[in-house]
Amino acid sequence: MLDQPAAFALTLNGEPCRIAADPGARLSAVLRDQIGCEGTKIGCNAGDCGACTVLVDGEPVCACLTAFGQVAGRAVVTVEGIEAGTRSGAALKAAMLARGAAQCGICTPGMLVSAAAYLDRTPVPDEAGVRDALGGVLCRCTGYGKIVEAVLDAAAPKGAEAAAFDGGIVGRRVPRLDGVPKVDGTERYGADGWPAETLLLRAVRSPHHRARFTLGDLEGWRAAHPGVVAVLTTADVPGRNLYGVIPAFADQPVFATGEVRFRGEAVAAVVGDRAAVEALDLAGFPVAWEPLDALIGLDAALADGAALVQANRPGNVLVRGRVAKGDVAAGLAAADRTVSGQFATGFVEHAYIEPEAGFARRVGDRIEIAACTQAPYMDRDDVALVLGIAPEQVRIIPTAVGGGFGSKLDLSVQPFIAVAAWRLGRPVGMVYSRPESIMTTTKRHPGRLAMTVGATRDGRLTAIDFSGDFDTGAYASWGPTVANRVPVHASGPYFVPDYRAEARAILTHSVPAGAFRGFGVPQMAVAQEQLFDELALGLGLDPLEFRILNALTAETPTATGQVLGAGAGMRACLEALRPHWARARAAAETFNATASGSLRRGAGVAGMWYGCGNTSMSNPSTIRIGLKPDGRIALHQGAVDIGQGSNTVIAQIAAEALGVDLAALDLVSADTDLTPDCGKTSASRQTFVTGRAAELAGRALRAAILRLANAGPDAAIVCGPGRVIVAEGEARREIDLAGLAVDRHGYVLAAEETFDPPTSPLDANGQGDPYAVYGFGAHLAEIEIDTALGTVRVLHVTAAHDVGRAVNPLLIEGQVEGGVAQGIGLALMEEFIPGRGENLHDYLIPTVGDVPPVTTILIEDGAPAGPFGAKGVGEQALIPTAPAILNAIHHATGLRVTRVPATPDRIRAGLVGLGGQA
């Protein structure tokens, strides 16, 4: 019997060692907090995500489910040790990097460890085996395809992917420049790399959707809990106890005062020594709750006489959005056929594998926050208001972000740790638990959508009448953005002469809904793209050809009256699908003609458009680029890379504009003290907006160098140690940098350029130019449905996207594949029900077994406003997937799904209702 031994002997990453730690503690916690192996990530503490996978005696297990004492005497290998500790580790790391298999990188350690165990024991690996081996690790970014390819590559190394390359840097499949730390386990996310003395903060949160509360004897409670340094409440907030991503709508308190408006809202925080705070049972915290009737769902909030979630929002309407042109009634009357439908979607959780985390420290009269975020400057300004200090007194140092997808635009840990560190003068950190993350951070808005569409006999759209209500939860977050974006986009990427679209964001007592990849447009597309299918089929027209006929062109005006001119590649996207569509429809119909059991197949298509950048609002990015005396070029790139690749893409654009090799650049990534404001990583704006700023800055620095060398515009620039060589024909001029003066940033020559996309305000009818460019795309989904069980398997997705210019096709494919995976989740399995499913085994996201091969087709219809013609693809990639799948279900069965997710029970009930398949 072992009785609390002083230390356990084990072999860790090949080294025998003795480690003194609580043998009952989770191995994951001991590895990270006591041994310092922070490459082992904690995503759920429940065995649901696999991020903490380590090898124990060669077998992959979840470290979060393993008691530390259980590995005594055994050999443990973490991601830090897989190169030496497994035969395939080194090849796997190289393959993951080369394939672009790590995006945000938070799942990468778990993937690598799981894959290494599989390859080491499998003489002849195959794809099915790889998928089985990776089935226990969730990835929210990649759609898994590139991870599976990387594992197969590692097993049978092929020659390097020496793709044809014309010499340009823009257009090259450059592996991510920040990729190495993601595959070797050294990347620092929000919960990593805290100073040793950092105190831990935990929030005390409401178990009720709505309640009044009274705090008890806080000082007495604190005194009774050794190690607890402070209990913080609303009284401790030095500045404004309010924050929000849209300043005019800021309405969310750091700590609730008197009443909580959603389950999980914080009323207090406890801060203290890490071990002491981790050991606390907060069930005993002195707070008395008086539950109140809560408004859950749109019907409750919109009922006559419903209580007000917020006193200043009559009818619980947070905001309305509207776009109208022409005469909708006349347009519908002129149609030969109209179709109408009502559709509903649920809350969708971002489910990034990195829960919110970070630490703050006070440095004199400044506060520094190292946390995961998508919006450093917005964080800076809001934290300053909360602390009652100037924005310049706040420094935001974004850590690597283990997935964002919109939710890490909003503050989470930041106000808590800022208040605590400011008050206590000691570093304070916070890590959300998975339930806390799901319970309290923003969600995709549930939508209830009604739409009528009309077209003439020859298939030309005449009119659309749309209205949508969105459940925005208890606080504003991005509700106004959703309510404004959706009416702009509800035509889909098609020309509609008469149009009316109205949307409302409705307050309820649920978790705030905010930004999630598409700001309401994916929900709208579920309605619009399905009704377009209905309309086409009713008119006897091919659904793809119907879309091609009506696709927006360079000349036809959008619903807001905007004429896009160049860069409207919608028609090209749809036309690119033609051969695939013909093959897929025929294959499905052949299959069904001979099917005797319950399996049926279908193919469906859906289109998409999406405006890049803020809607009719300024959203500038500024890039600084400087030549250092040592001949290196520093690129201050403040666009947070949340996995999508801005650290690489922006560098490619800058290098191309400057005319130097990528290797000449030193990246200075987002930090509000070091990088100018590049805005938020959202709205598919970074490649477009920050990219354009980088192009301008690169060209400006190039001009400055050429001026100094007195060279013409086509001269070549080569940076060498301490000098720059400018070559023009036979002439070579060498500039010795050592003798030149430097500016306040330390640069011999520098440029700083800002780009703000040209838009115009929308008038009362929503008419105007809300975006400078739009991304376009269309997906073709092929599915198989088991009609007896209502289960759907997606067999293949073909995704055509007009990206203007593909700056980095490797990374774009990653965005598309990841978007498809999230679209599959939206269509088939994901729905968060407040108060239930606050974990990753009740809230399901697609695994490696649920995402099919994706064929990406890139259309490059250059957008004049974009850098080298480029525009965004991040959100575009997700929008058409769900309606394409739903249209495929209809093709297979005749069932029209009006509520997502289309779970097996809903589909089966629908099929029984149809009668044919019961």
Added chain:
Amino acid sequence: MFWQPTSLQEAVRLLADEGGILVAGGTDVFPALVDRPSPAGLIDLTRCAELKGIAIGADAIRIGAGSRWSEIARASLPRGLAALQAAAREVGSVQIQNSGTIGGNLCNASPAADGVPPLLALDAAIELVGPHGLRRLRVGDFVLGNRRTARAADEILSAVLIPRRLEAGGSAFLKLGARRYMVISIVMVAVTLVPGPDGRIADARVAVGAASAAAQRLGGLEARLIGTDPVGSAPADLVSAADVAGLSPIDDVRASAAYRLDAARELVGRAILQAWEAARA
């Protein structure tokens, strides 16, 4: 405290004296903590020699309760245990299969425990060891309801015993979830069929999980299958609504109760056909 007994006897004594929480694979103990710290007293069963290993005896196959799912999946076992091995490969993920044990699966007694229907369909029994000795119970008498078993607080489940009389049969396990991998079953079924010399079903076991508080056998259906040859039947024709009427599924985040009944009926039919194909192979 964290105890690591190396024998079952020592573990039983510790449990009686100290009353700690038993842990083996940890795949239920740790998730149940959510963000609370580990319990003060843990008795780790992974070092108890008697709980390990799979032995094929004269009358029964003895699976040590500490056998992990991956060990069961990899073991060389008679074809009648194919359903159990299929279930082993469907539990959670590779990671969960490398940690989770068959004994833990039974003692945790989730209505959706993937291990239970195949064991019911094999007439399996379990062995409990306590301070007052050893007792054996059929699995159906051990798993009583949602998180409820016949295990006394001072007993440890030591082994699963599978009688060899069904091992020559064909068996099938089908799991239905809303996604592939790491999914809690909406419903799952296990079927064991033994062919007679006349080429018809001589013995049948059918069990359904996640459709009642504890997995259940469908006795009426089993009796009706005897003497039949299911070849050529459609799944839905093999099973009537009355056959699954004894199940009592619930509505939850995974599916509606009505759907579970409907799906159970279809899956049982499919599993019968699959098991029969295996039995005749």
